[in-house]
Amino acid sequence: MSLSIEQLEACRSLLFVPANEPRFISKAHQRGAGAIILDLEDSISPDQKEAARGNLRPAAAELRRNGIAHVLVRINPGSADDIDEAVSRDVDALVLPKVESLDDLVWAHTAVSTAEQRSGLPDGHIRLLVLVETPAAVLNAASLAAHERVAALILGSEDLALALGVEPTLDSLAYAASSIVFAARGHRKVPLGVPGSLASIVDTGRFAQAVQHARHLGMAGTVCIHPKQVEAVSAAFAATPEDYALAQRVLAAFDEAQQAGKGAVMFEGKMLDLPIVERARRVAAQRQEASGDDRCTSAPNERDLQPRGKS
Numbered sequence: 001m002s003l004s005i006e007q008l009e010a011c012r013s014l015l016f017v018p019a020n021e022p023r024f025i026s027k028a029h030q031r032g033a034g035a036i037i038l039d040l041e042d043s044i045s046p047d048q049k050e051a052a053r054g055n056l057r058p059a060a061a062e063l064r065r066n067g068i069a070h071v072l073v074r075i076n077p078g079s080a081d082d083i084d085e086a087v088s089r090d091v092d093a094l095v096l097p098k099v100e101s102l103d104d105l106v107w108a109h110t111a112v113s114t115a116e117q118r119s120g121l122p123d124g125h126i127r128l129l130v131l132v133e134t135p136a137a138v139l140n141a142a143s144l145a146a147h148e149r150v151a152a153l154i155l156g157s158e159d160l161a162l163a164l165g166v167e168p169t170l171d172s173l174a175y176a177a178s179s180i181v182f183a184a185r186g187h188r189k190v191p192l193g194v195p196g197s198l199a200s201i202v203d204t205g206r207f208a209q210a211v212q213h214a215r216h217l218g219m220a221g222t223v224c225i226h227p228k229q230v231e232a233v234s235a236a237f238a239a240t241p242e243d244y245a246l247a248q249r250v251l252a253a254f255d256e257a258q259q260a261g262k263g264a265v266m267f268e269g270k271m272l273d274l275p276i277v278e279r280a281r282r283v284a285a286q287r288q289e290a291s292g293d294d295r296c297t298s299a300p301n302e303r304d305l306q307p308r309g310k311s
Contacts, residue, residue, distance in 0.1 A: 015223075019053070026057045037060055039073075052270075088128055089119070102147070105128070126149075127151040141184075142182075153183060155191075157196060157198060185218065192221050201225070208236065246283075
């Protein structure tokens with residue numbers, strides 16, 4: 001498989017890069033993002049759409065040559081031409097904007113399957129990440145997350161706030177963000193996004209606060225529209241030395257109790273139960289990934305390109 005749920009979970013930051021900007025594409029591998037999204041939609045002016053589509057495959061190939069493990073493409077809403085051009089061996093997933101219902105998703109799935117067959121790719125090679133950008137999409141989030149080709153739901157904060165007639169703030173988007181988290185996690189998919197504005201490029205502190213809040217709500221990461229935002233995402237989702245030290249103490253106490261045959265485990269004045277231990281294991285695993293075993297920094301091999309079943 002080209003992009004597993006586990007790999008996407010570990011990416012944290014997914015950076016948009018205009019598909020028609022060679023200077024941005026050539027430097028994308030230096031930005032530290034977990035994945036790169038070649039954009040055909042919002043960052044491309046209407047008169048440049050065709051040129052951007054024509055540059056898509058060379059751009060994806062260049063990203064691969066530069067060591068980007070996961071290359072995604074955001075298409076324009078309902079564009080079969082974008083799908084035909086995007087579906088290739090160098091692309092792992094499509095980001096779908098303006099999806100509101102399962103019917104929209106079924107159309108995209110069918111178009112992608114046809115393009116996979118035409119390109120000689122295994123069925124299911126291309127995963128789908130769904131942008132939740134309307135009130136209807138929020139209400140339908142669970143059915144969207146349940147689709148077998150979908151790997152993630154992404155909170156489209158700016159478009160959703162516009163549709164709601166509000167500013168994109170922590171308060172106005174908290175319900176939508178939580179709905180996405182529950183829908184995605186309920187179907188073992190990845191929730192992404194921040195309940196706030198992605199346009200906060202200069203005010204990195206404001207963006208960092210939104211990312212921290214996203215993590216507290218259960219988001220696994222977010223898309224970024226500027227390289228400066230990648231660092232804030234990495235910092236927000238990284239385990240601190242204090243987190244790691246606490247996790248090590250928890251695991252040591254649990255292991256000691258297990259070896260002693262104790263059912264109840266006391267740790268620093270608190271009872272340890274299995275969810276606490278599992279969280280400690282995840283922190284320890286995250287620290288190991290950060291020290292060199294990063295699943296988002298190496299390109300997939302041929303074995304990863306075989307057909308897959310449901311996630």
